[in-house]
Amino acid sequence: MKKDIPLHQASQVGIAMIPNYEDEVWEVYLINMKGRMLRQIIINSRGYGEVKGERIETSTMRYFIEFLGKENAQKIELIHNGLLQVSNEYWITFYIDGDIYDKKIVFVQGSISEEYFTNIPVLEKRGVMII
Numbered sequence: 001m002k003k004d005i006p007l008h009q010a011s012q013v014g015i016a017m018i019p020n021y022e023d024e025v026w027e028v029y030l031i032n033m034k035g036r037m038l039r040q041i042i043i044n045s046r047g048y049g050e051v052k053g054e055r056i057e058t059s060t061m062r063y064f065i066e067f068l069g070k071e072n073a074q075k076i077e078l079i080h081n082g083l084l085q086v087s088n089e090y091w092i093t094f095y096i097d098g099d100i101y102d103k104k105i106v107f108v109q110g111s112i113s114e115e116y117f118t119n120i121p122v123l124e125k126r127g128v129m130i131i
Contacts, residue, residue, distance in 0.1 A: 008099055008100070008101045008102075009101070009102075009103065010092065010094070010101040010102060010103035011034075011131075012032075012033040012034045012131065013030070013031065013032055013033070013034065013038070013092065013094075013101075013103060013131070014030075014031045014033070014105065014129050014130055014131035015028060015029070015030060015031070015076075015090045015092075015105045015107075015129065015130055016028070016029045016031050016073070016120045016123065016127050016128065016129040017029075017079070017088075017107065017112055017127050017128045017129070018120065018123070018125050018126070018127035019114075019127065020078075023078075024080065024081050025078040025079060025080055025081065026078070026079045026081070026084070026112065026127075027075055027078060028045075028075070028076045028077045028078070028079060028090075029073045029074065029075050029076060029120075029123065030043065030065070030068065030073065030074050030076055030092065031073045031120065031121065031122055031123070031129065031131075032068045032069070032070060032071065032072050032073065032122075033071060033121055033122065033131070034070055034071070034096075035070050035071070036070050036096050036097075037067055037068065037069050037070055037096070038065075038067065038068045038094040038095070038096060039066070039067045039094060039095045039096070040064075040066065040067075040094060040095045041063075041064065041065040041066075041067075041068060041092065041093070041094040042062065042063070042064055042092075042093045042094070043062070043063040043064075043065070043076055043090060043091070043092050043093075044060055044061070044062050044090070044091040045060070045061045045062075045063070045076070045077060045088065045089065045090050045091075046058055046059070046060045046061070046088075046089050047079075047083050047086045047087065047088050047089070048086055048087055048089070049085065049086030049087045049109050050086075051085045051086065056085075056086050058083065058086075061077060063076055063077070068094075071121075071122055072122060073122045073123050076090075079112075084112045084113075085109060085110075086109060087106055087107065087108050087109050088106070088107040088112070089104065089105070089106045089107075090104070090105045090106075091103075091104050091105075092104075092105070105130045106130075107128065107130065111128065112128050113128070116128050
Protein backbone atom coordinates (compact mmCIF):
# COMPACT_ATOMS: atom_id res chain seq x y z
CA MET A 1 0.00 0.00 0.00
CA LYS A 2 1.11 3.53 -0.75
CA LYS A 3 0.67 4.56 2.90
CA ASP A 4 3.16 1.86 3.94
CA ILE A 5 6.01 3.31 1.85
CA PRO A 6 8.02 5.77 3.93
CA LEU A 7 8.88 8.86 1.90
CA HIS A 8 11.71 11.08 3.05
CA GLN A 9 11.90 14.77 2.16
CA ALA A 10 14.89 15.36 -0.10
CA SER A 11 17.43 17.97 0.86
CA GLN A 12 20.51 19.19 -1.01
CA VAL A 13 18.85 18.26 -4.31
CA GLY A 14 17.61 21.02 -6.58
CA ILE A 15 16.64 22.18 -10.02
CA ALA A 16 18.62 24.88 -11.82
CA MET A 17 17.69 26.79 -14.96
CA ILE A 18 20.50 28.30 -16.97
CA PRO A 19 19.89 30.54 -19.99
CA ASN A 20 21.25 29.65 -23.40
CA TYR A 21 20.86 33.04 -25.08
CA GLU A 22 22.13 31.82 -28.45
CA ASP A 23 19.31 29.26 -28.84
CA GLU A 24 16.69 31.26 -26.88
CA VAL A 25 16.12 28.43 -24.42
CA TRP A 26 16.82 27.65 -20.79
CA GLU A 27 18.68 24.47 -19.88
CA VAL A 28 17.16 22.66 -16.90
CA TYR A 29 19.46 20.63 -14.64
CA LEU A 30 18.99 18.31 -11.70
CA ILE A 31 21.66 19.23 -9.14
CA ASN A 32 22.86 16.71 -6.53
CA MET A 33 24.76 18.51 -3.78
CA LYS A 34 24.62 15.51 -1.46
CA GLY A 35 27.70 13.54 -0.61
CA ARG A 36 25.87 10.41 -1.81
CA MET A 37 24.77 8.95 -5.13
CA LEU A 38 21.11 9.17 -6.18
CA ARG A 39 19.63 6.11 -7.91
CA GLN A 40 16.54 5.38 -10.01
CA ILE A 41 15.57 9.02 -10.39
CA ILE A 42 12.18 9.86 -11.85
CA ILE A 43 11.36 13.46 -12.74
CA ASN A 44 7.93 14.70 -13.83
CA SER A 45 7.79 18.20 -15.26
CA ARG A 46 4.92 20.38 -16.41
CA GLY A 47 4.08 24.00 -16.99
CA TYR A 48 0.82 25.74 -16.12
CA GLY A 49 -0.61 29.18 -15.59
CA GLU A 50 -2.52 32.04 -17.15
CA VAL A 51 -1.16 34.44 -19.74
CA LYS A 52 -3.27 37.37 -20.95
CA GLY A 53 -6.40 35.76 -19.53
CA GLU A 54 -5.79 32.45 -21.32
CA ARG A 55 -5.18 29.24 -19.36
CA ILE A 56 -2.00 27.48 -20.51
CA GLU A 57 -0.95 23.95 -19.57
CA THR A 58 1.90 21.97 -21.10
CA SER A 59 2.16 18.23 -21.46
CA THR A 60 3.59 16.37 -18.51
CA MET A 61 7.06 15.12 -19.37
CA ARG A 62 8.68 12.22 -17.55
CA TYR A 63 12.39 11.53 -17.33
CA PHE A 64 14.37 8.65 -15.86
CA ILE A 65 18.01 8.85 -14.78
CA GLU A 66 19.57 5.60 -13.60
CA PHE A 67 22.00 7.30 -11.23
CA LEU A 68 23.53 10.68 -10.47
CA GLY A 69 26.87 10.79 -8.66
CA LYS A 70 27.50 12.79 -5.54
CA GLU A 71 27.99 16.53 -6.12
CA ASN A 72 27.02 16.18 -9.77
CA ALA A 73 24.45 17.53 -12.23
CA GLN A 74 22.42 16.15 -15.14
CA LYS A 75 20.66 18.12 -17.87
CA ILE A 76 16.96 17.21 -17.91
CA GLU A 77 15.30 19.31 -20.60
CA LEU A 78 15.22 22.59 -22.51
CA ILE A 79 12.53 25.21 -21.95
CA HIS A 80 11.73 27.74 -24.65
CA ASN A 81 11.61 31.38 -23.52
CA GLY A 82 7.87 31.44 -24.21
CA LEU A 83 7.23 29.06 -21.31
CA LEU A 84 8.86 31.34 -18.74
CA GLN A 85 5.56 33.16 -18.36
CA VAL A 86 3.94 30.15 -16.65
CA SER A 87 4.82 28.19 -13.51
CA ASN A 88 7.16 25.27 -14.11
CA GLU A 89 6.84 22.31 -11.74
CA TYR A 90 9.29 19.45 -11.16
CA TRP A 91 8.45 16.41 -9.05
CA ILE A 92 11.62 14.43 -8.25
CA THR A 93 11.68 10.92 -6.75
CA PHE A 94 14.85 8.90 -6.13
CA TYR A 95 16.50 6.26 -3.94
CA ILE A 96 19.48 6.44 -1.59
CA ASP A 97 20.52 3.13 -0.03
CA GLY A 98 17.07 1.60 -0.56
CA ASP A 99 15.15 4.53 0.95
CA ILE A 100 12.85 6.56 -1.29
CA TYR A 101 12.94 10.36 -1.29
CA ASP A 102 10.85 12.89 -3.11
CA LYS A 103 10.66 16.61 -3.63
CA LYS A 104 8.39 19.03 -5.46
CA ILE A 105 9.96 22.19 -6.88
CA VAL A 106 7.90 24.95 -8.48
CA PHE A 107 9.30 27.94 -10.33
CA VAL A 108 6.31 30.29 -10.04
CA GLN A 109 5.37 32.69 -12.81
CA GLY A 110 8.00 35.39 -13.17
CA SER A 111 10.68 33.67 -11.07
CA ILE A 112 12.80 32.55 -14.02
CA SER A 113 14.54 35.85 -14.60
CA GLU A 114 18.04 37.35 -14.45
CA GLU A 115 16.78 39.30 -11.45
CA TYR A 116 16.97 36.06 -9.43
CA PHE A 117 20.31 34.76 -10.74
CA THR A 118 22.69 33.05 -8.36
CA ASN A 119 25.85 30.98 -8.70
CA ILE A 120 24.87 27.39 -9.43
CA PRO A 121 26.97 24.93 -7.42
CA VAL A 122 28.53 21.98 -9.27
CA LEU A 123 28.01 23.64 -12.69
CA GLU A 124 29.89 26.86 -11.88
CA LYS A 125 27.39 28.86 -13.97
CA ARG A 126 24.82 31.57 -13.25
CA GLY A 127 21.12 30.91 -13.34
CA VAL A 128 18.03 30.43 -11.22
CA MET A 129 17.94 27.57 -8.73
CA ILE A 130 15.56 26.11 -6.16
CA ILE A 131 16.80 23.64 -3.57
